[in-house]
Amino acid sequence: MSPSLNATLNSVCFRTIDKPNPASLETYRSLGGYEVLKRIITEQTPAVEIINELKLSNLRGRGGAGFPTGLKWSFMPKNYEGDKYLLCNSDEGEPGTFKDRDILRYNPHQLIEGMAIGGYVMGAKTGYNYIHGEIWAEYEIFERALDEARAAGLLGDNLFGTNFSFNLYAHHGYGAYICGEETALLESVEGKKGQPRFKPPFPASYGLYGKPTTINNTETFASVPYILQHGGQHFLDLGVANSGGTKLFSVSGHVEKPGNFEVNMGLPFPELLALAGGVWKGRKLKAVIPGGSSVPVVPADVMMATNMDYDSITKAGSMLGAGSVIVMDESTDMVKALDRLSYFYFEESCGQCTPCREGTGWLWRVVRRIADGKGRMEDLDLLTDVSTNISGRTICALGDAAATPVLSFIKHFRPEFEYYIQHGRSMITG
């Protein structure tokens, strides 16, 4: 393990994690928490200065798309008369993702401060944090943190004796994956069925209740106070070119010690794997899905030569996504793995637009048929074709997310599929 890594493990969003009562206001304040918020509000720091600092830090959206945060914040209309909203997307529900849950659990105040700063910069007086439906305990922790912050005068009206007000509320979802799509999330907060809106218009012009709205991921917001505390350059220097700062990687699957690891961008994958205790039971690595189930699977040899940053993983043929690293050992039956992933997208498609509503069921049924030993050789081309027909033709990215595993699994592990079709059973498990 490299010395540089040790110095920065869990240093940004997880910086309270080893302290007693990590989620408490007291702990967060002992690390200089809320100082940035107080400073910018009382000094009336121009918003553009903060945005420039974020641009310098090269912080990119941590929810998966990797859109530059400073740029996104600059899209909010500045002289808009009327309400503007800020939303935090804590609705991580994709297989392999569990990083935001730990931010809510261990460092909720950093998220709150990050959102309040966002409110100040973008002129939003109200924020909502949409929390995934299946994590009730973390929702309660976050509500307690909100109460603490309100009682301490860190949220509410006329903060620090100025005329700046920011009210933040938690909104508990009900478990639909689609509500993590930012415009479906808006619909859900509005009390409607969670279905993505078509864009344009984008949320920055027509968002929550039709008002200008910015939506960021939990980790993105939580990184902001740290960046403004230590400077954009410092954050940038933690990472590598085009991937500033640190990143939370949620390592799951066939490893000895699955968990979240906040490390520098650009860490070589083998080192991340080592942090997670390596492949379990002394087995060999077969493949890795590096960014959550919606990104292409990467074979072991390619993955072992890849660093964990946006550009490197793109070069390896996949995406950093939300940093959800699913590790698969040599005993993994890739057909069954794809069956499970395809079932997920079939169940979670919102049903609004045709290619995804109809296509996800088609994909899953064919994969399931192959796994049941009733596959036909032409099924593989059919799966590829159907996936291609879904991709890029839907309102939101769920269609692409459903197509990607099918395309990449067949591309990299076609012989396993063919074996199933020819022999009616698995090449791996028999």
Next chain:
Amino acid sequence: MPTIEIDDKVIEVKAGSTIIEAADSMGIPIPRFCYHKKLSVAANCRMCLVQVEKMGKPLPACATPVTDGMKVFTRSQFAVKAQKSVMEFLLINHPLDCPICDQGGECELQDIAVGYGASGSRYTEEKRVVLNKNIGPLISTDMTRCIQCTRCVRFLKEVGGMMELGMVGRGEHAEITAYVDKSVDSELSGNIIDLCPVGALTSKPFRYSARTWELIRRHSIAPHDGLGSPIEMHVKGNTVMRVLPREDEAINECWISDRDRYSYEALNSADRLTTPMIKDNGVWVETDWQSALEFAATRLNDIARNNPQDIGVLVSPNSTMEEAYLAKKLAQGLGCGNVDHRLRQSDFRLDSKHIGTVWMGCNISDVQSMERVLVIGSNLRNEHPLLTHRLRKAVKAGAELSLLNPIDDDPLMPVAHKTICAPDAMVNALAQILKAMSVMPRYAGHLSPAVSNLIDKVKVQSGPQSSAQAIAESLSGSSASVDLVAPRAAVLLGNIAVHHPRYAEIYSLGEAIAELCGASFGVLSEAANSVGADFAQVLPNADAMNARTMLESPRKGYLLVNVEPELDCHNAHLAAKAMAEAECVVALTVFKSEALRDADVLLPIAPFSETSGTFMNMEGRVQTFSAAVKPLGECRPAWKVLRVLGNVLNIPGFDFDSSEQVSREIFGGEDPSQLASNRLNNHLYDSGVRDAARVNDETPNILQRIGEISLYQADALVRRAAPLQKTKYAVPLAAYMHHAQLAQLGFQAGGAVTVSQGNGSVSLMAQIDDHVPIGCIRIAAALKETAALGDMFGPLEIKAVEIKAA
């Protein structure tokens, strides 16, 4: 304006329009299912994907705004591949059994599949099955066929005003459904059948009765309200099988109300009279036309010879201009001036005071661009189901709607201000509005002395119930953006106002309010030809009797044109009594009717579908139509019957060969539209009625009836349209009152009560309806069950039925 290029054709389009709008305007076809020009954009079917230069993905034409210099390709390989893939997805779960589907042959999915579908399916897995829903008596569902385009959902929410359908479930489990255990009850619901691009929603009465290619389309005009929607009657053999809208942006856009859509069911009802009948010693016997006409002519002539004023002529306002005109002409020929079509009006004090023909005062299409509207005395959705949608559009665009009504039914749109009061208090309520308006600085300086005097009499009433001030401010438009020269404001009177016992006062105060604030003023005419009959002077002569006095002072003889007296007249009891006491009642009627039991001769006439004729709608639009089918049995068009009757009576000027000749005579050979626009005028010659209005009368401490005509009881046709009678709109008859009123009277909800008006009484159930103001009992009129009662609006007595011990 941006210039774009679609399939190498260049066009300049309005900024903010979408690719599909541009393509439609150029006649370039882009396949679509979810897109509809009158509904919000959903972009969910993805069928309209097209290629846009410099874009890596195909874009939905319906949701992509045009930008200057944009190049669009709708037929490129890239675009067609996307379109075909969407088609394949749509078909994998859709049943491929068009021959047994009711939509077959007129199905958008079927049509587009011909162009974009493959010849066979690659899908070999299990297909989805969705349980059907019972959403009411008008619409049949076959939900497995649904492609989730959500047109029906958006229609009901955006046009109907209430989201009665929605999508539940996710992904493949997503299905369109109504609320649990609820049906779709919108009075415009049938339009979702037309909107549905597949066979998921079809017409329940029409289902499986004909194929589209067997049907001949004949144009007609809907005969139920003053809108006069253009319709298309689909005919098989000599039967009208169904009715669909024709598109006219100025009238109905592309919709029709359920009343206009389903009333055709009455055309073939068992009630149709198909042979002339004469009552012989109290027994109805069938006869031939000649005997019947001679019988009628002789009896009428006998009475007329003695005193022509002993005859009364009542004409349905749903009769054509030609029919109404000939009835009037016939009466004139007999020397009788007692002719009227205003059967449900009861206050005629304005007769001879009108400068011109009363109309709505603006065009139908103007309603949606109004900014401020006061509707007086109208249960909007009930009276004018489709026109209400125009008002809903206006409100959606920011208009302020104010209501003055004796019932508080929900118009399914936000109401800015309302006064709900007992019918008798409406005059005072209007005076309060006028008074509040008159003290506004903008108007105070130039009030006419008469208005000033009137206003001086009005005692200001304040209190939480009084919204007069708010309505006055709303109408005068206090915001800076108001156009003082041509304010987009309207004061409109509905059916309740016209039926009101103090209509004359309401009319003249409404006119004064409109004049003060520059609003347009008019009446939303009740029936298909109310304006036309007025225009053709189918009104009593100056010294003669109107529709009410003809019944109050029973005549010896009546000539009824398409009238069911006790159901179509203001005072059912008077009407029935007059008919019973008359020596002779000659009825030209479409139906055998219990309400014509006291007639002496029944002459079977053709309903609107079997005759040609002309209606003039509420905006004065003259619309002529031809017969869609041949008259049933021995039925004859009423204009022909009246012509022959004229001949038999030797009245000169009855030599018409066609209805066109009659209408030429009505319009004096001039252009009908031009003549109409010259004559339409809502002003009054003198303001006597207004100046004498009893503006301060205390609401008398007696119970009043609100005798509304329910949507599907309005005329003889809809009363016999069985599917409409099965809808939730056919509210069970009861004596409805506010719960506090019920308590005050000591009644139980559901308890039996006896309601009396004059000499008549009926037994009803008392029920709670908190939309009814205190002091009023809502008891529907135009029903045979309440035909023993009197005035639609008037005092009544009510008492509980005592249950005697056995």
